[in-house]
Amino acid sequence: MRRAHLLGLGFLSPALAIILMLFLIPVLLTVMFSFTNMSTATGISGGAYEINAASLRKLSDAGAQESFVETLGKEAFVVDDAGITAAAAAYGEQFANEVGSQMLGERFDSRRDLERAFRKLKSRPRSTRDIKKAADLFKRSVLNVRFETAGGLLDAVTGNGIEMTPDQQELLTKTIYTGWTWTSDNFALMAQIPYVWRVAGNTLMYVVLTLAASVGLGLFLAITTFYLPSGTATTFRAIWFFPRILPNVIFVLMWKWLAWDTGFLSSLLGNFGVPPRNWMLDTGANAWVFIVLINGIVGASLGMILFGSAIKSIPQSMLHASEVDGASRWQQIRYIILPQLRWPIMFICAYSTLSLLTSFEYILLSTDGGPGGATEVWSLMAFHTALDNYAGNLQYGLGAAMALMLVIVGILASLVYLRIFNFNDLVAKPRIEQ
Amino acid sequence: MRISIENFTKSFGDTTVIEDMSLEIGDGEMLALLGPSGCGKSTTLFAICGIHRMNAGRLLFGDADVTEVSSQKRNVGVVFQNYALYPHMNVYENIAFPLKVRKESRAEVDRKVQEIADLVHIGELLQRRPVQLSGGQQQRVALARALIRKPDILLLDEPLANLDAKLRLEMRSEIRRIQLATGITAVLVTHDQVEAMSMCDRIAIMDKGRIVQLSTPKDMYENPSSAFVAGFLGNPPIAFLEGTVADGGFRLANSRVTLPVPSGIELPGDGAPIRFGVRPEFFQPGNPLKVSGKVSFVEIQGREELYDVTLENGAVLRSIQAQSAGFRLGEDVSWGIAQDKVLAFGPDGNRL
Ligand SMILES: Nc1ncnc2c1ncn2[C@@H]1O[C@H](COP(=O)(O)OP(=O)(O)OP(=O)(O)O)[C@@H](O)[C@H]1O
Ligand SMILES: [Mg+2]
Numbered sequence: 001m002r003r004a005h006l007l008g009l010g011f012l013s014p015a016l017a018i019i020l021m022l023f024l025i026p027v028l029l030t031v032m033f034s035f036t037n038m039s040t041a042t043g044i045s046g047g048a049y050e051i052n053a054a055s056l057r058k059l060s061d062a063g064a065q066e067s068f069v070e071t072l073g074k075e076a077f078v079v080d081d082a083g084i085t086a087a088a089a090a091y092g093e094q095f096a097n098e099v100g101s102q103m104l105g106e107r108f109d110s111r112r113d114l115e116r117a118f119r120k121l122k123s124r125p126r127s128t129r130d131i132k133k134a135a136d137l138f139k140r141s142v143l144n145v146r147f148e149t150a151g152g153l154l155d156a157v158t159g160n161g162i163e164m165t166p167d168q169q170e171l172l173t174k175t176i177y178t179g180w181t182w183t184s185d186n187f188a189l190m191a192q193i194p195y196v197w198r199v200a201g202n203t204l205m206y207v208v209l210t211l212a213a214s215v216g217l218g219l220f221l222a223i224t225t226f227y228l229p230s231g232t233a234t235t236f237r238a239i240w241f242f243p244r245i246l247p248n249v250i251f252v253l254m255w256k257w258l259a260w261d262t263g264f265l266s267s268l269l270g271n272f273g274v275p276p277r278n279w280m281l282d283t284g285a286n287a288w289v290f291i292v293l294i295n296g297i298v299g300a301s302l303g304m305i306l307f308g309s310a311i312k313s314i315p316q317s318m319l320h321a322s323e324v325d326g327a328s329r330w331q332q333i334r335y336i337i338l339p340q341l342r343w344p345i346m347f348i349c350a351y352s353t354l355s356l357l358t359s360f361e362y363i364l365l366s367t368d369g370g371p372g373g374a375t376e377v378w379s380l381m382a383f384h385t386a387l388d389n390y391a392g393n394l395q396y397g398l399g400a401a402m403a404l405m406l407v408i409v410g411i412l413a414s415l416v417y418l419r420i421f422n423f424n425d426l427v428a429k430p431r432i433e434q
Numbered sequence: 435m436r437i438s439i440e441n442f443t444k445s446f447g448d449t450t451v452i453e454d455m456s457l458e459i460g461d462g463e464m465l466a467l468l469g470p471s472g473c474g475k476s477t478t479l480f481a482i483c484g485i486h487r488m489n490a491g492r493l494l495f496g497d498a499d500v501t502e503v504s505s506q507k508r509n510v511g512v513v514f515q516n517y518a519l520y521p522h523m524n525v526y527e528n529i530a531f532p533l534k535v536r537k538e539s540r541a542e543v544d545r546k547v548q549e550i551a552d553l554v555h556i557g558e559l560l561q562r563r564p565v566q567l568s569g570g571q572q573q574r575v576a577l578a579r580a581l582i583r584k585p586d587i588l589l590l591d592e593p594l595a596n597l598d599a600k601l602r603l604e605m606r607s608e609i610r611r612i613q614l615a616t617g618i619t620a621v622l623v624t625h626d627q628v629e630a631m632s633m634c635d636r637i638a639i640m641d642k643g644r645i646v647q648l649s650t651p652k653d654m655y656e657n658p659s660s661a662f663v664a665g666f667l668g669n670p671p672i673a674f675l676e677g678t679v680a681d682g683g684f685r686l687a688n689s690r691v692t693l694p695v696p697s698g699i700e701l702p703g704d705g706a707p708i709r710f711g712v713r714p715e716f717f718q719p720g721n722p723l724k725v726s727g728k729v730s731f732v733e734i735q736g737r738e739e740l741y742d743v744t745l746e747n748g749a750v751l752r753s754i755q756a757q758s759a760g761f762r763l764g765e766d767v768s769w770g771i772a773q774d775k776v777l778a779f780g781p782d783g784n785r786l
Contacts, residue, residue, distance in 0.1 A: 320485045321518035323505045325532040325579065335531070339522040 027407055033400030034187075038180040040394045047179015049153040050146045055176040062175045064168065071162050072172075075141040077108040078160055083138040091134055094123040107160075111135045150177075186401035195373065196381070196402075203378040206291065206363075207356045213296025215348055218303020219341070223333055225304070226311045237304060244301045252365040255294055256280065280367060284374030287367045291375050294362050303348050310344045311337055350417040354410055379406060435496050435586040435619050436461045437482065442491035444477055451477050452643040455491070464613050464620040466630035468666065469640035475623040476515075478640075479589050482621065483510040495586060508587075511580030511618075515592040517572045519564040525551075525575050526560040532583045550578045553612060570601040577609065581616065588613065588620040594629060606633055627667050631655070639663050661783040664711050670740055672777070673717070673752045675710040679703065684710055684778075689747035693723065693771070699778050699786050708786065711777035714740070714754040721770025725751070729765045743767060 038044055051072055060069045079099060088096035098121050108114040114135045118124050125131055140160050147153040150173040157164065157172070164172070174181070190196050221240055225233040243251050258264045259280035266276035280290045314337065322336045360380040363369065369376035369384065376384070384390075386399020437459040444452040452474045459465045467475045480486040482493065484505030493501045500508055519528050526547055527534075533543045551557045554574040564572055573593060580588060593609065594602045610633045613620045624630050630637045631651040638648045639662075647659045651667075658664035664672050676687045679701050683692040693710070695701060702708070730750070731742035734757075741753045741761060753769060761767060778786040 315516070315518065317514045317516055317518035318520065320480075320505075321512065321514055321579075322520075322531070322535075323485065324483050324508070324510055324512045325535065326506045326509075326583070327531075327535045328506060331535045335535070336520060342522075 030400045030403050030407060033396055034404045035182055035184055036180050036397040036400075037183050037185065038396040038400075039398075040392065042178065042180035044180065044396070047177055048146045048148055049150060049173065049176055050144065050178065051142050051153075051176055052144050055178075059172065059175045062171060064171055064175075068164075068168055072157070073143065074109070075139055075143070076160055076162075077111060077114040077135060077138045078140045079103045079106045079138055080140070080159070083140075086137045087134055090137065091125050091130065092123070095121070095125065095134075098123050108138075111139070114138060180397070183397075186398045189398065190401060190405075198373070199376050199378055199381045202374075202376055203357070205288070206295075206375075206377045207353055209288070209292045210295040210299060210356055211349060211352050213292050214299025214352060215303055215345060217296055217300035218307055218348070219338075219345070221300060221304040222307035222311055223337065225308060226337075227329070237308065240304055241301045243298045248361050249365060251298070252294065252362060255290060255366060259290060281371045284371060287371060287375045290366060291363055294366055295356070298362070299352055299356075302352075306344050306348060307341055310341055314340055346421065350413075350421070354413060357410060357413075358406055378402065382406065436494075437587060437619060437621070438492075438494040439478075439482070440492040440494070442478070442481060442493070443489045444474070444481060444486060445489050450643070452481075455643070455645060457638060457645060457648070459619060459621065461619055462617045463636065464610070464622060464634045466634035466637045467621060467623045467640060468627060468630040468637050469625065470666075471625060473640045474643040475625075475640060476591055479512075479591050479621060479623050482587070483512050483589055484508050509583070509585050510587045510589060511583070511585035513573070513576045513580050513588075513590045513593045515595060517564075517576040517596075519572055519575055519579075521564050523563075524560065525556065525562050525564070525567070528564065528575055529560075529578045529582055531579065536583070546582055547578075550582045553581070553615070554578045554608075569597050570605060573597065573605060574608075577612065581612070581618075584616075586619065588618045590620065590622045592623055592625070594624070594626070602629075609633065628669060631667065639666060657785075658711075658777065659785050661709060661711065661779040661785075664777055664779070664785075668713055670714050670752050670754060672711045672713050673750060674779075675712065675745075675749050675751070677708060677710065679706045679708055684708065686745070686747050686749065689745070691725065691746075693725075694773065695778065696774050696776050701778075701786065702780065707781050709779045711779060712751055712771055713775065713777075714752040716772040716775040717743075717751050717753040717769055718755065718772070719759070719767070719769045721772050723771045723773045724768045725771065726766065726768035727751070729761050729763055729767055732761065732763050743769065 053073075056069055056073050059072070060066065081104075084096050084100045084104070087099060099118075102121070103117060106117070108117070111132070115131050118131050118134065125134055142153070142156050142160060145156065147156065153173065153176075154164075154169055221236075225236050228236065256263070259278060260266065261276045261278045263279075265279045266274075270276055279286055281287060318336060319332065322332050327335065358379050360377055360383060363375060363377060363380055364383070367375045369380050382399050382402035384399075385402060386394060386396050389395065437457075439455060439457040442452055442455045442457075443450065455478070457478075467478060469475055477486060481488050484500075484503065488501060491501075492499060495508070520531065523531065529547050529550060530543050533546060538546075547560070548557065551560060554577050556571060556574045556578065559567065559571060559575075564575070567575065573596075576593070590609070594605055597605060606629060609622075622630070622634055634651065636648060636650055637654055638645045639654070640646065641662055647654060647663045649657070654663065655667050658667065661674065665674075675684075677684050678687070679685070680692055681704070682695065682701065684695055685692045725745060727743040727745040729741055730744040731740075733740040737757060739755050739757055739759055739761075741755065743751045743753060745751065751769075751771075780786050
C-alpha cells in the first residue's frame, strides 16, 4: 500500500470508528436482542430452573397435560438410598435394611400409604409418631428447588419417579426456565398484535403530515423572506430558526403551557365561554394537530434555510427576465422559483423521512403517545416496549425487534433515495445554474 | 414606439449613478448606448424596462407616461447580457413563456413560436434545453423570447459580448435584419464601438452617467464633440499629440516642431495647452505635412498593416496602411498628416 493510501486511511479512521461505534455495533446488538425473549423477568444474564406455583401455571398455559402438571406439583414419597441412610441413622440399621430390601424404589402418593407399608415391617419403630417421622424422611419434592442446569432438573424429576416423554421434558425445561433464550417469536408476535398495526398507521400519518407541514411551511418562509427587504428577512429567519436551537424540552414545554387546561389557549377561550381543557390531550385529533405543528415548525426552519439559499442562487437576471416577460409574482414563484427548487425539496423530503421515522423526542415530551396510544409512533412504541413500559415488565427482546424493523425500513428507504437522487450526479453538476 | 427619457436620475443608496439624463429615441429607430464599463448603460436599460425604479424624471412610451407602470405591463422585450434563459425549460417553453403567463391558447402559442423561431433560424432546436445550445443559439433563443409577444420596444444588453469574433459578426447583421424586419424601436447597450457603429441608426455615448454626445455613427466619427468621444470611436484608436499654442500654430510638447493649425479652428491665446487628434488613416507616407520618427510597433493584420511611430518628443502616432508597405521595426520614417482632418481639443477635452 502506498503511503498516500495509508494517509487517507488515517484521515478516515475517526469516521470509521464513529460509524462502527455509533451505527454498526448498535445495529448488531439490536439484531441480537431482537432474537431473544429478554425482559425484566428474564434479566439479561443467565437464569435457572425452578418448579413453583407460578411456573406450574405457566406450564399449563403452555399446554402441558393437566395430569403431568399435577404430578409435578404434588409431593411424593420415594424409597431411595438417601432416605434409607437417613432412616438408618434415626431408627437403626435393622429397620433400614428391611426397608431397603423390601421397598427400594417404590413410590407412594401420600404419607398414609407409606406408613401403611411400614406397619407391615417387623423392625418398624414402635410408636405411630416415629413411623410418621420415618415416613417424612422419604418425602421428596421438586417444588421450590433451584436447579442451575436443565439436566439437574430432569434428573431430580425422574428421581422422584415421575416418568416424562421427551416432548414433556422439552416443554418443561423451556417453560420454567427463568432466564432468556434465543427465539424468533418476537416477529410473529409483532404481526399478531393489532396495536402494532395501528402504530404503523400512526407512523405513516406522522411522517406524511409532518413532512407536508415542514416542507410547506419551509417553502412559504423561504419565498416570503426572499421578497422581503433583507434586514426584515434576516430578523424573520432568525425568529423561525429559534425552535431548532431551543432545547427540545423547553420548546415542548412552551407548547404544553399553550395547551394546558390552565394555559394560554384555555384562558383565552375562557373569555368566550369555552370550558377549559387540555387542548393537546383532549382528543386524538387535537393531539395530532399539536404533534404535526411542533415537529413541522422545527422541520420548517431547516427547509427555510435550504430553500432560501437555493432561491438566492437563482441568477437575478432570470428573475428580471421573467418580470419583463410579464410574469406576476405568483407566476414567477410557480414557473421560475419552484421548478428550480425541485432538488432541494426532494432532498429535504428524503432526509426528513428518515429522521422522522426514528425521532420521537418531541412526541415523547408532548403527548407521550397519548391520548390512549392515538399518537404512538413506531420508534416511540419500541422505546416504550423496551425501556419505558407501563406494566413494568420491560421487553427488551420485543422492543429490539421493533427497532430492527425501523433499521430495515430506513436502510431500504436510503437505497431507494440513493437511486432516485443518483448522488454522484448531484455532486457532479450544479442543478440550479445552467 | 417613441421613447422619451426626461430628466432621469437614478441612485443606489448614496451613489448617484445617472444624473438628469434626457434622451429621445424615435419610432423604429435603433439606438446604441455606448460607453465604458460602469458608466450606467445597464442602469438606463433597466429603468426603461422597469426593473429599476427611477428616482426622478419621467419615461414616456409614445405619449403614455409609463414611469409608474410595472415592468410586467410595459410590453418591453429584453435580451440580457447572459441571456437569462430558464434552464429547466426547453427552447420552446422558453420562447413561449411570455405567452404562457398571458394564458394564450395552445394553438396560438404554437403558431407564434414557430413563426418567431423561423425568423431567428432556430426552428429545429425547439426541443433542446438551453445547456445543449451554443452561445449563438442561446442568444437567438433569448432574442426570440424577447420578440414573441410583439413588444413595442426591444432592449439588448450587450447581447454579443459572450460570442466569438465570427459569430459576433454574424449576429450583428442578424439582429439588425430582425430589427428592420419588425420595425421595432430598439436600444442596444454595448461597450464595443464597432458594434454600435455598424448596427445602429444613432449612438449615445455615455460617460459617468451622462450622455456626452448623441449623433449618427458617421457624424460622431468625423465630428466628435470631445477627446473622450474621439478616443472611444475608431479602431485602431485615434492618437493624441500634446502641445501648446505658439504663434498661431501648434507647438509639440518638448519639441521645436510646430505644426500649422487647420483652418476654421478658434485657437486660445499663445501658450495655452491643446491637443491634436490624428486618426491612423490620416497619418500616411504620402501626405504633405511631414513629421519624422521611428517605427516602434508593427502589426500585420492581413489586409492592412498597423504602425506606431514614436516621434522625437516621445509622442506616438498611429498609421494604418494597405499591405505591402513593408516598413520594419526601428526604421526612421517621415510621414505626413492630412492637415484638414486633424481634430483639435482644448485643455478641458472639448473640441475646438
Ligand atoms: N444594484 C446596484 N447597487 C449599487 N450600485 C449599483 C447597482 N447596480 C449598478 N450599480 C452601480 O452603478 C454604476 C453603473 O452600473 P451599470 O450596470 O449601469 O454599468 P454598465 O454601464 O452597464 O457597465 P458594464 O458595461 O460593465 O455592464 C456602476 O458604478 C455600478 O457599480
Ligand atoms: Mg451592464
